Amino acid sequence: xxxxxxxxxxxxxxxxxxxxxxxxxxxxxxxxxxxxxxxxxxxxxxxxxxxxxxxxxxxxxxxxxxxxxxxxxxxxxxxxxxxxxxxxxxxxxxxxxxxxxxxxxxxxxxxxxxxxxxxxxxxxxxxxxxxxxxxxxxxxxxxxxxxxxxxxxxxxxxxxxxxxxxxxxxxxxxxxxxxxxxxxxxxxxxxxxxxxxxxxxxxxxxxxxxxxxxxxxxxxxxxxxxxxxxxxxxxxxxxxxxxxxxxxxxxxxxxxxxxxxxxxxxxxxxxxxxxxxxxxxxxxxxxxxxxxxxxxxxxxxxxxxxxxxxxxxxxxxxxxxxxxxxxxxxxxxxxxxxxxxxxxxxxxxxxxxxxxxxxxxxxxxxxxxxxxxxxxxxxxxxxxxxxxxxxxxxxxxxxxxxxxxxxxxxxxxxxxxxxxxxxxxxxxxxxxxxxxxxxxxxxxxxxxxxxxxxxxxxxxxxxxxxxxxxxxxxxxxxxxxxxxxxxxxxxxxxxxxxxxxxxxxxxxxxxxxxxxxxxxxxxxxxxxxxxxxxxxxxxxxxxxxxxxxxxxxxxxxxxxxxxxxxxxxxxxxxxxxxxxxxxxxxxxxxxxxxxxxxxxxxxxxxxxxxxxxxxxxxxxxxxxxxxxxxxxxxxxxxxxxxxxxxxxxxxxxxxxxxxxxxxxxxxxxxxxxxxxxxxxxxxxxxxxxxxxxxxxxxxxxxxxxxxxxxxxxxxxxxxxxxxxxxxxxxxxxxxxxxxxxxxxxxxxxxxxxxxxxxxxxxxxxxxxxxxxxxxxxxxxxxxxxxxxxxxxxxxxxxxxxxxxxxxxx
Amino acid sequence: xxxxxxxxxxxxxxxxxxxxxxxxxxxxxxxxxxxxxxxxxxxxxxxxxxxxxxxxxxxxxxxxxxxxxxxxxxxxxxxxxx
Ligand SMILES: Nc1nc2c(ncn2[C@@H]2O[C@H](COP(=O)(O)OP(=O)(O)OP(=O)(O)O)[C@@H](O)[C@H]2O)c(=O)[nH]1
Ligand SMILES: [Mg+2]
Numbered sequence: 038x039x040x041x042x043x044x045x046x047x048x049x050x051x052x053x054x055x056x057x058x059x060x061x062x063x064x065x066x067x068x069x070x071x072x073x074x075x076x077x078x079x080x081x082x083x084x085x086x087x088x089x090x091x092x093x094x095x096x097x098x099x100x101x102x103x104x105x106x107x108x109x110x111x112x113x114x115x116x117x118x119x120x121x122x123x124x125x126x127x128x129x130x131x132x133x134x135x136x137x138x139x140x141x142x143x144x145x146x147x148x149x150x151x152x153x154x155x156x157x158x159x160x161x162x163x164x165x166x167x168x169x170x171x172x173x174x175x176x177x178x179x180x181x182x183x184x185x186x187x188x189x190x191x192x193x194x195x196x197x198x199x200x201x202x203x204x205x206x207x208x209x210x211x212x213x214x215x216x217x218x219x220x221x222x223x224x225x226x227x228x229x230x231x232x233x234x235x236x237x238x239x240x241x242x243x244x245x246x247x248x249x250x251x252x253x254x255x256x257x258x259x260x261x262x263x264x265x266x267x268x269x270x271x272x273x274x275x276x277x278x279x280x281x282x283x284x285x286x287x288x289x290x291x292x293x294x295x296x297x298x299x300x301x302x303x304x305x306x307x308x309x310x311x312x313x314x315x316x317x318x319x320x321x322x323x324x325x326x327x328x329x330x331x332x333x334x335x336x337x338x339x340x341x342x343x344x345x346x347x348x349x350x351x352x353x354x355x356x357x358x359x360x361x362x363x364x365x366x367x368x369x370x371x372x373x374x375x376x377x378x379x380x381x382x383x384x385x386x387x388x389x390x391x392x393x394x395x396x397x398x399x400x401x402x403x404x405x406x407x408x409x410x411x412x413x414x415x416x417x418x419x420x421x422x423x424x425x426x427x428x429x430x431x432x433x434x435x436x437x438x439x440x441x442x443x444x445x446x447x448x449x450x451x452x453x454x455x456x457x458x459x460x461x462x463x464x465x466x467x468x469x470x471x472x473x474x475x476x477x478x479x480x481x482x483x484x485x486x487x488x489x490x491x492x493x494x495x496x497x498x499x500x501x502x503x504x505x506x507x508x509x510x511x512x513x514x515x516x517x518x519x520x521x522x523x524x525x526x527x528x529x530x531x532x533x534x535x536x537x538x539x540x541x542x543x544x545x546x547x548x549x550x551x552x553x554x555x556x557x558x559x560x561x562x563x564x565x566x567x568x569x570x571x572x573x574x575x576x577x578x579x580x581x582x583x584x585x586x587x588x589x590x591x592x593x594x595x596x597x598x599x600x601x602x603x604x605x606x607x608x609x610x611x612x613x614x615x616x617x618x619x620x621x622x623x624x625x626x627x628x629x630x631x632x633x634x635x636x637x638x639x640x641x642x643x644x645x646x647x648x649x650x651x652x653x654x655x656x657x658x659x660x661x662x663x664x665x666x667x668x669x670x671x672x673x674x675x676x677x678x679x680x681x682x683x684x685x686x687x688x689x690x691x692x693x694x695x696x697x698x699x700x701x702x703x704x705x706x707x708x709x710x711x712x713x714x715x716x717x718x719x720x721x722x723x724x725x726x727x728x729x730x731x732x733x734x735x736x737x738x739x740x741x742x743x744x745x746x747x748x749x750x751x752x753x754x755x756x757x758x759x760x761x762x763x764x765x766x767x768x769x770x771x772x773x774x775x776x777x778x779x780x781x782x783x784x785x786x787x788x789x790x791x792x793x794x795x796x797x798x799x800x801x802x803x804x805x806x807x808x809x810x811x812x813x814x815x816x817x818x819x820x821x822x823x824x825x826x827x828x829x830x831x832x833x834x835x836x837x838x839x840x841x842x843x844x845x846x
Numbered sequence: 847x848x849x850x851x852x853x854x855x856x857x858x859x860x861x862x863x864x865x866x867x868x869x870x871x872x873x874x875x876x877x878x879x880x881x882x883x884x885x886x887x888x889x890x891x892x893x894x895x896x897x898x899x900x901x902x903x904x905x906x907x908x909x910x911x912x913x914x915x916x917x918x919x920x921x922x923x924x925x926x927x928x
Contacts, residue, residue, distance in 0.1 A: 105884035110877060137910040140886045271876035303889075306876055310883040311890070336896070339912070345899055442914050445903050454916060455903060548918030550881045552911055 055103025367423030452538030464494030586679030769800030
């Protein structure tokens, strides 16, 4: 806390090759919870955190996307390069993978040429030991003249050790800088040694250009030599800056390049890379002591997993397993949560409120509204937890990049590179990171196209909606029904891909090079932590959204319904009875009677106003809450559940029928409750063995949840076909606001709106065609849907001709 | 006629799985070159084709890493074949 310059917070950036463990270290140092995965390109944006060094001084810590060199060819690499060139960091922690030191040092050389203070963290020492690689860290330190620490970023004590070393180096740099120039803001390294001596033909040009580049405006100072080399490497971005700024003449650059090529018989960039690798090679020769290459387990696994014949079946098998585990193991716990939370928040709360003699409306709102909302969320915990768990295992295993390899041929048929497959897989978790993950793709066309498809991968927020409906309408088949929705999304993504390839985005996918990570066997602690972080996020979000939706909508729908409580109790009971006996007798008139008695609320009017649009897909006039739910679903897909359960629940709750169901004895007994909950799990799990052969026949929800949801949902949807058509629409239509914001940012307004409009229209078309074919039987509406399909195709063709393609490459 | 049948420069795309070859050059523009150089695929380096089939990406071992090269790019890597 001293004054002046010394109080400036130091900034430390983490840089290195993709998948070298930067984010693992970042999280370790800062206590952050950024995304980690075993494939190159997990981090695509700059992330800022802070960490406290031993003496209590705080540093800003910056995590960057991985890079192989300081020339960028994709969005994420650009972020890292721009940050490093901006000179914002006082110290760069360069992380290297000990198992691949030579390639990793290629970047280090370039960082050293930048003249930025760096410290090397040789990571994954644990794996290096296993692979019989021993590295002489001291020799490395001597060769390069910068501090070197060997770590395993997953080990706490190693992270501490590195942190201490960073601190010492910082204060050393600080005192050096102060000695030379007085108290300094920047910790620039005083002497800039030339690390690699290039052939004279190149050095002459560099020398000539250094003088001309003195004024070149970048954050970092004294990097003229580096810039001159970059121009010779034909880095398009730097070259443009340099020639546009008038520092060098474009012709001068061309002449130098062709002169070098004719003298050295190779293009300058190749020569420069060759010299850098030569330098690195010499260093590695001195540093790595023992290196026995043996056939690793990764190689053996790859011969099977990436086999030309077996690859695709194995991939399909893995995806099937992901789904099976989610539905079956997750499903086994659903009653547990339902009984437990239902007991506490609905039955318990209701009894509590009765006992303290609170007004009925409050009891209804808290117990049946918010309480029911919490219960609804809680019943999805097992599914979402399982989904996150298996996805985390998959992401940590190293398979993601292999899937890109296996699916490359297929993706190219859709006009996309195999690399696009990784963002799409991420989309099963959440669309937002999927959209961001497209930053690793090199061409804009591939990026926008991948973004177009990503919302069709059912995200974890849509899963609860499917579960709720499937449990109510498809009981025994609910697993199959949910699986079919995932499949429908994938099929529509394929069709969309083909449509885009033939209209908006013709041309070949860009060619790519991608490193395959080694397999890691999943580490329980790591995977659980990862899953927990995601689950927590999901629950906070879903819980909050559902509770807000329930409260607000419950409130809104009660406005203008003064006589709501004096509803005809007999009619109400009749409806509930009809539902209980499983007969869909609750006719249109009944449903209407339900929602329209007591005058129209604001919400009701809005709902009724828009519901005609959804009528062709089977949303009946009386089912206006379903239309309202689609609107709240734009904010977040979980809100659909909140809205429906809130609004239907309100209707039921007003005459106490919802309470009557769960609360048989009127006594709250936590012990019995818990026992019931636990028993449900063991019962469900005991049936698991026989279900392996049964693909997807899991029951999405057990008795309790089903009873409650059924009575709620069947008030609105009178047939399973209506429910399924509605789910199809939910799967496809307008992405949630968070996703849309990401799409807007990544594809720009033009493509973002086109995509959102396309998806909404597609959702309508698919739902209508399904409903009319299965139940409605209206040739007219099918005709309309087909005409709209044709309209979309023509529009896309038209736009494909109009919109400038140049910007896409 | 051809005396030195020993070595000829061919694109990587004709090399079959299991072969070890030496990179002799990279065709194509600076952008493609940059991507390959970044991953250590450079003239003089020995690479092993782990899996290579027409129209599929090639899987090659370069130094200590495994690299997947998209089909379009495979043809740009020139190698010496014996
Ligand atoms: N065994 C072992 N695994 C590690 C270590 N450090 C990181 N990992 C694993 O390596 C993988 C990559 O880690 P990340 O931290 O995501 O790597 P990154 O450098 O941030 O990767 P990008 O963001 O893609 O550039 C993950 O599966 C980590 O769990 C380590 O010291 N030992
Ligand atoms: Mg990262």
